[in-house]
Amino acid sequence: MRISLFIPCFVDQLYPNVAWSCVRVLENLGHEVLFPESQSCCGQPPFNSGYWDESRSAARVTMKAFKDADVVVGPSGSCVTMIKVFYPDLFKGEPDELEARELAAKTHEFSSFLVNVLGVTDVGAKFDGKVTFHDGCHGLRELGIKSEPRALLANVKGLELIEMCEAETCCGFGGTFAVKYAPISTAMDEVKCASILETGADTVVSNDSSCLMQIRGMLEKEKSTVRSLHLAEILASK
Amino acid sequence: MATQSADFQTLSRRYTADKGFRAFIQKGMSGYYKKRDLNKANFQDWQGARDLAAEIKYEAINHLDKYLLEFEAKITARGAKVFWAQNAESARDYILKVAEENNVRSIIKSKTMTSEEIHLNDALEKRGFGVFESDLGEYIVQLRKEPPFHLVFPAMHLTRGQISDLFQKELGSEPTDEPEKLTMIARAVMRRKYCEADMGISGTNFAVAETGMISITENEGNARLTTSLPKIHVALLGIEKVLPKLEDLSLFLPMLATAGAGQTMTCYNTMYAGPRQPGEPDGPEQLHIVLLDNRRTELLADAEQRDSLGCIRCGACLNVCPIFKNVGGYSYGTTYGGPIGSVITPHLRGLKNWKHLSAASSLCGACTEACPVKIDLHHHLLQNRRNGAKSSPNPLEKVSFGGFSLLMGHPALYRLASGLGRIFQPLQGLVNGTILDPLRAWTGSRKFPTLAPQSFQEQWKKDRGGKK
């Protein structure tokens, strides 16, 4: 399959290794990976803040970049939600509504793509460690992804998954919310991190880099030894 | 900045800084989660029940005029009076008039959020009526001169120690740390009040069009006493609460109990079809239904968010909301707190002053998932943000998102800017977390990630030689 990678802007800038991990996992499975270089940002920040006109101009660049793609895969439940769930709302009644719907239909979150489209749960990865998994809210509640990452983790050799009590509780990121309402966002982060530490896991994994940025921000501030990794990074480990 | 918004910032900052308080609220919820999950699991299919509940509410709200008229005709035929109140003032005036015309002296109330909405107690007390809240939690916050903290658990923010101190001070009772003893103190006080009161005021959970009944849900028995002993019963009823059929209650009563308190059924679910009828031994001689609009019709006119009128005030969305659990009920400054309050308050009290509540959310969607009638709560928060940005844009945000869209709309500019970011990031290290740090809202509590030496796009270009 020819798979076009959708790499959210902050993954591009901050976490290139997550993007490479996706490339490796997909190529190892024998697929061709493309990266349309004209992509920038899905338009979520202005969309979430209510500035839909501004959001549309960013979104149009993304739509153009993936116009000819067969299938689009991204390593972030949140940015994929933007395309899959919110583009149809954002472009409702606009001349390019149809295009938005087409892109929504062919775009998939990474773990859901592996399990539900490719039918793969074992990618032959190996990772030694105790891991706990954080469900990003957008992936979980907008896209209904819950079992997929767990099915993939279950087949990673050497990995032990310990569920945390608050797996489904929001980490408190929420885009601009994290700075506009920093005390609330931080309080939520504290609840999340306490739940992670309670498991005794040495690594926290998620399918969303934005949540990991928030979680890692607190763990590092608190000088915790718990590492945070994207699911793709675990699946690319040998 | 609107003062409501500044107050929210101040209060939420204060409450989130209090870790002991947050842990107390969290602990209070933990028993609820367990019982709720057990009861949900007893349903053959909780999701199917939610779907049906949403459908029934959809039907009722989209034919509101028809069902209200049917309800009015039926209950009026049984001797009740229905008063249509356009706003809070007209509702209050009517109730005052009823009280005065009947020479009422003492009024007992059972829990009603609608009366909080119209600030009824204040108005009654100003006219010299003694008003007593009979629900234990409501009674406690009334003695503290506070509004309820939570739609369903009004005093959940208080410890038994605080309540014991309060009773000691206000009622002269002995100090105790046993919830049971504290409850019995209130019970004894309230018993006298029921017997003496000549007017009882209640809320209403559901109105049934088909049979002309109002339905009241409770656990303590205080609402039953409030509606049995005094000679006048006044029931406040938001116009949105009507259901088409009596049998609809057989879905909504257990769902309200499960979502609201983790119970199979609450202890008392009572249907009233009018005041005391000829030949009946007790009950009020008069039943007044105060049917309240108070801008609910504004919400009705917003087709996109009309479903939020289906709210049964179960409080489930508050119970799962990570914002609510961390900032508590008093930060909101609204009658209806938590997610549903953030959604509807802009409609009930004006978007301009209340849109900040829609911004104060990570949009995690836990509320929507919990809602028994499937109100699309977190998407409505997004819509409020959009409506707010349109009608009263924040100039700074407008400019920054203008810049953002320029940048992201032109991939070449975006590449250039990301390169510049790499040059400037080391400088941020010098001011990290200080007042000069442009990122301090983040870095005050969390470490900010460092930009990768090269973006993925650049690496890809180098590695794959620009292969598309």
Add this chain to the structure above:
Amino acid sequence: MTGGRAIILGRIREALRNNPAPRPHTSHSQSEAAADHNGHAQREWLPKVGETLPERIDLFAKISEGLTTEFHRVPTMSAARDLLTKLAAESGWKKIGSHSHHDVDALLEGVELPIVRTEKGYAIDNLESCDAGITGCDVLVAQTGGIMVSVESAGGRALSVLPPHHVVIARTSQMVPDLTAAFEHVKQKYGKQFPSFLSFITGPSRTGDIERILVLGAHGPKRLTVILLDS
């Protein structure tokens, strides 16, 4: 005085005119208009109830235990009387409330205590000082462990909630599977002349308002006893 009736109705109609709301997203196929549903659709989703009477009685008993409803099944009225005598002695009842009702009257036959009867009206303080209220009921609801009472079956509104101990006498023929059946019963029995008061009582009065800790007997009865007599 009807207040702003015309204005509010006008506003409602204005708000709804040519302004359809999106239908709820539902995962299950529901009937197109819920208004047309036959009133039984919820049975598909609500907690399951057994088909036979013994199953229903078992379910009622099981839920009663969780609610701390004291549930007793007795074979004959005389066994029911023995039970009541025992209860009265154990609890030291001095005065009880009751009402005119076929089974209640039979149950109280031979009881020596002073009885406040409510059917013709009563002084509130006199009823308040009773140690127990003895009533009949309309139906028992297996699905919820609930007891449906009405003005007629429970001697008015207050008798079943004002005294600190509520005792209900019911027959096995009064056991219905669920709330829907209870409502059907009400419609059949009363036609259009509903009593002004109908209530589902599900366990003794309770509160969790102090630190979410359960306390029984908040304002209503601390104890609820159901005596189920084989029909």
